[in-house]
Amino acid sequence: MADLDFFAKSDIEGSIRRIDELLRCGIFHPQNSENVLFRAAFIELLIALRDLMYKAQKHVSRISFEDDIQKTDKINDVSDLIKYVRDALCHPDSDNHYIEAGNIKSTFNVAFGRVNLIKIGDFEQASKYEDDICFFFGSHGIYMQRHIIRAFQEARVKLEPLLGANSSTGNFPLIK
Template sequence: MDFHTKSDIESSILRIDELLACGIFQPTNSRHVLFRAAFIELLIALRDLMYKSEKLGRRIAFADDVKQTEKIKDVTHLIKYVRDALCHPDSENHYIEEGMKATFNVVFGQASLLKIGDFEQSSKYHDDICFFFGSQGIYLQRHVVRAFNEAKAHLLPLVEN
């Protein structure tokens, strides 16, 4: 592994650790001016780790609570979908199947945010935060933190060698 790849991995891990520890993702900070910016930075760094983890031999591929579609089969796909939505305002990832735009809707705890016919944006867990983009939702703990921890466990030993 070259120096730049090692540096990128270490930098992404450090930054994600900082963002998760700073308290910005608490309900009391939901209207903080940097709440969205922190989530964007978190997903950009996480997507980079997902890419590097797969490139270096281990795809983070759990599918628990991932709404599977033709394009989204696991958490790595979901993270890319959300990162693309965050970075590209004109992305189709902001749209629900029925043509409605729904982006960066956030639910703290268990709740139903939106229901249209058979489609529903809802969080099943009282102890998590769910961020919605179009027809997809990503949980902070169950998806983001778990994927981060799995990638970190795979990548850190490679960086330290």
Template sequence: MKWGICGRPGKGPVKGETALEFYDQCEVATSFRDIEKIINSGIFTPDNSRSPFFKASFIAMLIELRALMYKAEKYASKIDFVDDVLQRDKVKDVSDLIKFVRDAVCHPDIPHHHLDDGGRASFNVSFGAGCLAQIGDHRQESLYDDDICFFFGMQHIYMKRHVIRAVQEAHAKLSPLLDEGRL
């Protein structure tokens, strides 16, 4: 079964809301479509984890996802759930986590890849539950059998619990602001 987020948004803006400007509507619709295509491509499997397209797809997805988080906060409200989010430093909710991870994948020289003990651990991936590494008191550990977990320094992001849920929440907030047929 394919995962999907984009449906027909209805009959334009909800009463009292204003549609996004044309450029922003195109950008939002493109972000939703690109994320859906990346997730449905089948790239995020253990068999594909060594493919050069695995990391590239993750990076492209996080860039588009960060753009959606920005647009949701600007035009509706922040996507701010905290389930399974490690709240530390500047990461207070899922939007902050997405920004943290997007910054990490786009800027390999920033401290987002560092552990508290000074070590470096970046773009480690767990398919299902398991502990990839124990470094001092820190464990790069996924708690869920049904999810993929990506690790960057002290942080982690789950595909279903963070990425897909954030996209779905952004879709619920932004699709009513798009002109009919945009998605």
């Protein structure tokens, strides 16, 4: 573990604070899915989360769980999945929007609960869990609870000890 300079600490604290605010504000509840800011909140969430994944890997260790991850040449663990989704969100011309089973673009499909959205041959875009939200980009889905919140909590636990006693992130308990 390396000592962080003021700027790295500020970036980490800011990302933790902003992710916490976004997850707690209610924008990701099903009744808010048509809100004009729903997608913008998700984009900001993934940008900040990708930054935390990078900083966790650089300063402590990689967030690397593989649960419910479809492995490909681009994706081996949750950090790769977060990068894949962030890249899709920030780059509309990215190949990350296409389903590998064909020349079909599929981006920002959202499933609340257990549901099958698309079936093309052997390919299915489906959410397996009644208690979660899944966001789909191309052939990949990212779950709110199982991927985003878990990765955030793991990064936070790894990074907060580097921030020192004056850190403002301690004001926010871990999200359950």
